[in-house]
Amino acid sequence: MASIAPLKQVFSRSTGATARRGFATTTRLDASYGFIGLGQMGYPMASNLRSKISSSDKMYIHDVNPAVTEQFAKEIGNVEIAQSVRDVAEKSYQQETILTVLPEPHHVQNVFQQMLRPDATLAEAPNNHERLFIDCSTIDPKSSAGVANAVHSSGQGRFVDAPMSGGVVGARAGTLTFMLGASEELVERTTEVLKMMGKRTIHLGPQTSGLKGKLxxxxxxxxxxIATAEAMNMGVKWGLDPKTLADMINTATGKCWPSEINNPVPGVSENAPAGRDYKGGFGTRLMLKDLKLALQAGAESNIVPHLGAHAQDIYSAVVVDPACKDRDFSVVYRYIGGKE
Incomplete structure (x- = not known):
């Protein structure tokens, strides 16, 4: 993971004008948005945002894969492709909102280091509305806090964490739930943006609270x-019909999202990845990443999650198993020898 030290070094060279610059609260007729990260989640989120904002509002997009931005511009339209992260920050002096949806902590740190690098033109440019950075990435709270401090100390805007839940299906349907970590005065403004990409926003507390809730x-x-995969495997090997077993569980105390919506046994849950050779859905690598982040954040707070270490061993094995890697995390059922 990249250190947050470079961010601090960048801002130690900031001009006094940048650090002292204030923001007026006058609302402009047209707004502008930047969106960085058009992956499996970011692409449909950006699409929903573009469809909900005014056609006269400007939207700048960037991704490390130029083919993706070209596809987005062709498919969705009414956007301008930024050639770099820095280009997003400089495209509009009055740009009000920049959203980031990135894979790992070091990606978030590097992107913000590039965007916030001191620049005389940015420092002197008029701003009618304080710039808001909304990071929807799932990273560790410590890294997020470092980026937030860098944003605030630079005088270039405000930063909130807003990781989401709902998967690719929720991103496409615009039904995501966002976990918001922000100061009270930013909640309403941030929610106005997030509701264009999701169904619900839950304010969990100050900055980093959204990430803590998500983890x-x-x-x-x-x-x-894992528990659902093991329970279903038990039942099936005992001779129980998997669909009947799942129906029973989902009206009893064992009910959970993996048992009801994302059941790991093929044919049990309609549209679940298990019925498509576990393709699509929430990848095993992403689940392992989030689990590691949760354990890391727990260790930093002197918390010992006793089951987490065993779960990490299982997912670590699943992601390198040729029959399981690069599939939905419910493929754990296959890994433990479940009947398909």
Whole structure:
């Protein structure tokens, strides 16, 4: 993971004008948005955002894969492709909102280091509305706090964390749930943006609170998935019909999202990845990443999640198994020898 030290070094060279620059609250007729990261989640999120904002609002997009931005511009339209992260920051002096959806902590750190590098033209440019950075990436709270401090100390805007839940399906349908970590005065403004890409925003507390909530949720999801796979494997090998077993569980105390919506046994849950050779859905690598982040954040707070280490061993094995890697995390059922 990249260190946050370079961010601090960047801002130690900031001009006094940048650090002292204030922002007026006058609302412009047209707004502008930047969107960085058009992956499996970011692409449909950006698409929904573009469809909900005014046609006269400007939207700048960037991704490390130029083919993706070209596809987005052709398919969605009414956007301008930024050639770099820095280009996003410089495209409009009055750009109000920049969203980031990135894979790993070091990606978030590097992107913000590039965007916030001191620049005289940016320091002197008029701003009618304080710039808001919304990071929807799932990273560790410590890294996020470092980026937030860099943003605020630079005087270039405000930063909030807003990781989401709902997967690719929710991103496409615009039904995501966002976990928001922000100061009270930023909640309403941030929610106005997020509601164009999701159905619900839950304010969990100050900056980093959204990430802490997301990691706690995904820690539980990781364990529930393994437990569901093992329980279904038991039932099937005892001779029970898997669909009947799942129906029973989902009206009893064992009910959970993996048992009801993402059941790991093929044919049990309609549209679940298990019925498509576990393709699509939430990848095993992403689940392992989130689990590791949760354990890391726990260790930094002197928390010892006893089941987490065992779950990490299982997912670490799954991601390198030729029959399981690069598939939905419910493929744990296959890994433990479940009947398909």
């Amino acid at each position: 706690a949720n995904n820690y539980l999801l990781a364990l529930n998935n």
